[in-house]
Amino acid sequence: MSFKNRSSLFTNILGGLLFSGVALQANAIPFEVDITVDNSYALYYGTETQATNFVGSDGDWTTTESYAFDLPTNNFIYVVTQSDIAVAQGFLAQFTNLLNNDRFYSNDPQWQVTATGRYGFAPYSGTASDFAELTSQLLLANAGNNPSGGWVATTAGDGNGASPWGLRPEIDAAARWSWYSSNGDTNPTSPGFNHDEYLIFRISVDAQEVPEPSGLLLMGLGLLGLCAARKRRA
Numbered sequence: 001m002s003f004k005n006r007s008s009l010f011t012n013i014l015g016g017l018l019f020s021g022v023a024l025q026a027n028a029i030p031f032e033v034d035i036t037v038d039n040s041y042a043l044y045y046g047t048e049t050q051a052t053n054f055v056g057s058d059g060d061w062t063t064t065e066s067y068a069f070d071l072p073t074n075n076f077i078y079v080v081t082q083s084d085i086a087v088a089q090g091f092l093a094q095f096t097n098l099l100n101n102d103r104f105y106s107n108d109p110q111w112q113v114t115a116t117g118r119y120g121f122a123p124y125s126g127t128a129s130d131f132a133e134l135t136s137q138l139l140l141a142n143a144g145n146n147p148s149g150g151w152v153a154t155t156a157g158d159g160n161g162a163s164p165w166g167l168r169p170e171i172d173a174a175a176r177w178s179w180y181s182s183n184g185d186t187n188p189t190s191p192g193f194n195h196d197e198y199l200i201f202r203i204s205v206d207a208q209e210v211p212e213p214s215g216l217l218l219m220g221l222g223l224l225g226l227c228a229a230r231k232r233r234a
């Protein structure tokens with residue numbers, strides 16, 4: 001291969017890397033979610049101000065459910081939860097980015113939670129009334145106008161495998177049961193207690209899940225440097 005052709009090859013690689021970085025940012029991230037909640041949950045996603053998509057729900061903590069969906073960038077994952085206020089309660093899950101196999105858990109510090117104080121009214125389906133219920137509570141939380149005073153940090157309790165649940169299959173042992181603590185309890189997952197439920201957990205995954213453009217740029221600049229070094233030798 002002549003140097004001239006090699007140079008254009010490097011330029012094309014650089015352009016491709018930069019273009020793929022832009023394209024990934026503009027579209028969506030394919031996720032696999034493995035989740036269970038004591039006692040029940042519904043998984044949604046949407047914008048910061050509106051629930052737009054219902055993914056699934058379940059009311060049996062002994063089963064782990066698996067879902068796959070494409071999360072548009074700038075969207076939030078929302079997990080609605082409610083317990084029976086008896087024995088224990090918790091949210092246990094892992095979220096896998098299928099582009100790069102990055103994985104985070106229900107105890108990731110980037111999760112936030114809000115308490116609606118509307119026990120018995122949790123939205124658990126894709127009906128118009130459930131979307132309206134969830135969206136109205138997102139707006140109240142964004143305004144700081146609910147029992148938790150808006151979005152607050154979650155509190156991680158015991159790890160996957162702990163009593164009374166035992167190891168939940170299809171979820172890594174590194175995952176921890178998490179919940180909202182309304183009273184400073186350092187492990188609000190037990191005993192049974194109403195922490196101003198129902199609760200909504202949310203996370204925005206853009207920052208940690210999209211390949212960093214700066215990383216792509218550095219790789220591209222490295223290729224250009226290699227190209228320049230070859231040119232000097234020639």
Ligand SMILES: [Ca+2]
Nearest residue numbers: 036058060063
């Ligand atoms: Ca389940």
Ligand SMILES: [Ca+2]
Nearest residue numbers: 084086088089
């Ligand atoms: Ca329970």
